[in-house]
Amino acid sequence: MTTKSSGRVFLVGAGPGDPELITLKGRRALERATVVFYDHLAPVELLDFAPASAVRLYVGKKRTVHALSQQEISTRLIEYARAGETVVRLKGGDPYLFGRGGEEAEALAEADIPFEVIPGVSSPAGIGAYAGIPLTHREHTSAVSIVTGHDPDVVDWNRFAHAETLVILMGLSCFDQISERVIRAGRAADTPAAAVRWGTRADQQVLEGTLASLPKQIHAAGMKPPATIIVGPVVRLRSQLSWFEKLPLFGQRIVVTRPRGQAQEMCTALRDLGAEPIQIPAIAIEAASDTGALDRAIEALAAYDWLIFTSVNGVRAFFERLDTSESDLRALRARIAVIGPATRQAVEAAHLKVDVTGDEFVAESLAEALDKFPLANRRVLLVRAAVARDYLPEFLRSRNASVDVVEAYRTVAAPGLVESASRLIENPPDWITFTSSSTVDNFFAAVAPEKLAPARMASIGPVTSATLRKYGIEPAAEAVQYTTAGLVAAICASVTPKK
Known part of the structure; x- marks a missing residue:
């Protein structure tokens, strides 16, 4: 590495999943980063805020698969900072709430490395809001306890069993044991409980039950981590306060083939309607x-x-x-x-x-x-x-x-189109949008349309639709107004919201 005058590390909370939940200060840190360390739970879309020249390093941190150990991460943060780099450590949720940000800050302090901590929307706060479950409510609860369920044996469940609202992070795989211990400690078995997977994202999944029934529901649904569990009377409010899953395009995975520099407006419109936009540019200018x-x-x-x-x-x-x-x-x-x-x-x-x-x-x-x-x-x-x-x-x-x-x-x-489009074969999206004949031709030169079933195709207008028909594809939606806003409206008119 080239030695520079001085470096600095920013420990930045990326929020719980929705990329738009990052703070303005967090985004500003990314915009001037020369190196970005990002983990499994940080939205990859946020990497686009960093300069194109910035080094991007994936450090993993899945439950059982770590690209780097915690010690290795801290060591490399220090190395890059000493080389004069502006380093952003992008962490899912908030750095200081079960994000091991405290350990990294300690290592930086001991190494005399300047650092800042930029808080993020924590996973309990964000997931509760998007699931329609307020963690506090004047008529139901005035206190919240947040516990890690990664290792049930290290938690004194007698202390937390009667928490008015109990939030359990990283406890899905062990919830059978946790539920038994909490009930054994005196919490009523019929206490409302909910498990939320990938909260705040378009693929958010919520299971509602009780402290006693939720473990069986989790197994029956095949729910996998990452998920957050909320226990308490506030869960009953979900039927009234759920809003995210009622958005017209909730759960729809929609490919946007516009050039990367011109796709943001359409991606934002789709995200506002509950969809997950997948940027796969088919053309470059x-x-x-x-x-x-x-x-x-x-x-x-x-x-x-x-x-x-x-x-x-x-x-x-x-x-x-x-x-x-x-x-x-x-x-x-x-x-x-x-x-x-x-x-x-x-x-x-x-x-x-x-x-x-x-x-x-x-x-x-x-x-x-x-x-x-x-x-x-x-x-x-x-x-x-x-x-x-x-x-x-x-x-x-x-x-x-x-x-x-x-x-x-x-x-x-667009560079990398073949690789990006081919990844859709294993997990086809709900929709692929086309805004010109060239996006159609380039996309299907990269991947055969029959390999993308059952994805539906949406066209910006009759000229683009005619090109789709050249490939034997009848568009499932065609914009009435030949704009990206018209294209989004056509999809809304053609979709059955996911439950």
Whole structure:
């Protein structure tokens, strides 16, 4: 390692599972990290907040499988910090609540390593909230006891048996013994109890019963760790207060194939509806293979009557080349036409007005809107991807317009697509979403569609649907509005919520 001036370690609570439950301060630490240690319970989506150059180290900490021992983790934290790195130790839940953060902080203090502890939403608090079980309630309980059930023999269950609300972490595998001991210590066998697996995530699973019945229910359901058990009268409130599992897309695993830098809005919308978005970009955006045509068009910008954009990527590429040229927006006298609201917003963000937007977000609709204007002998600059449908330029030429079609960017198969798509074979998602014909072609070049059954396919519009049919697939949902919001709405209309 290269020696640097000084290093620092941040012990960061990642929260109980939902990646949006990380704190703002925790996210800020990740954004400046040069090394990230993450464990089994930390949402992997949070790693995207770290710089692309940051080293990412998985340290495990499953119940029976540890990638590194606790001593090894502490030693490596110290080594990286002494080498001048900004280290984030990302831990599921809260670092100081059964997260062994105290041990790591002690090791850092003894080694004279500067550190900060950034609390996280603890698993009891987060899981109780998402399961509809308040851990305290004025009419039911005013105290909570949190116990580790990893080794029932080291806990004095006589002390905890009568806790108004008893939360047992890491105790699922031993709950038969724990239940017997708590009942033997005098707790009523019919005390309400619930087991929550993967709380706060889209695959959250909840079993409700009593202190006596829950062990059999756990075995019958085949529930596996990680899970949290809550015992007490507050469990009865779940029937009234459960909200997460009532979301329209709760439990749905939905693949998003948009480019990684453009997928966040759709992923957020899906997560807000209870789904688990799985980012598997099918395309990546690259610069044009030759920018000469676009550069020459920008030099002659004042000669064009119309400037047409068909995507946000085209807008971005155009302004990037404009910024590197000797021209600026003062040369633009053309009217501007776009396909779709996102493209319109990208143009307006550059403080330009859009003159024409089609009613529907396809080339045919934009052509219909443009047909209301005189086009004969007008010069048109069409900025688009290297490979695109020819409908729009052919329409313009049929109206005797002079059209320059310039390549502003290229779409290519995303790196790692074959590996990522192939992992779905063992555990197919509920839905795979497609937002363009290129996402369809690239995705099914990586994995044959028949290997993904029973996943359902969702299309952003008729052009993408036609490409799906080319592979013998009838889309189970097609957006009415040809946007990602329309695509999410189409899935909502087509799904039966999971129970």
